[in-house]
Amino acid sequence: MKCPYCRADDTEVYNSRVTKFGTQIWRRRRCQSCHEAFTTYEAPDLGFLKVVKKSGRKQRYSRAKLYSGIYGAFLSIAAKETTVDAVTDTVEAKLLDSKQRELTSAQVAHITLVTLKHFNTAAFMRFLAYHADLSSDAQMRAELKKYS
Ligand SMILES: [Zn+2]
Known part of the structure; x- marks a missing residue:
């Protein structure tokens, strides 16, 4: 090199x-x-992975995008940047383990939430609020149930 x-x-x-x-x-x-x-x-190259958006459009997976979503969940929470890196690495390891060439954005969000819950409850709640429809108490309970 x-x-x-x-x-x-x-x-x-x-x-x-x-x-x-x-x-x-x-x-x-x-x-x-x-x-x-x-x-x-x-680092493993996840360039083969396509993320299918709600609209049906396919996008190439982007670590930067995942990282900024996770970073946003940790905003104003006393967490180190290394934690954001660690969560991103863990999510990427799980994406590789899934052995899929295509995942929906909802599946990626789910994997991220499962990982976040393990690391930091406040960041988990923030990410969930941003990515799920929590407009009613019933919807909020249904979403939380998925991760209990
Ligand atoms: Zn030199």
Whole structure:
């Protein structure tokens, strides 16, 4: 891999580890030419996955979109950015485990909610309020029942 600083080809891995949830590999590299160090991540490519919207339109899966949805659920909750990363990684691991090439946006939201509930109840409630129809008490009870 080329050094991002001086473009030399001669870089060496001097440290690597699997991230907490096992879905990414982190590598620390050093350039043999300018001796600068940099980090690379290796993550599964979910580029094959299509998300089917309510309208029936298909969209390529986007980690950025998932991340910003989860990030929004954690807004004003005292949580670390690493928690948002961890939730996103966990949801992606579950998307891979599903072995599907297509999922509906409702299925992705469901997987995200199951994961969020495990991490943080307040963020779970916020995400649910945003993604489900909770316009009546009965609907709210029905939604909550799915995750009890
Ligand atoms: Zn260099």
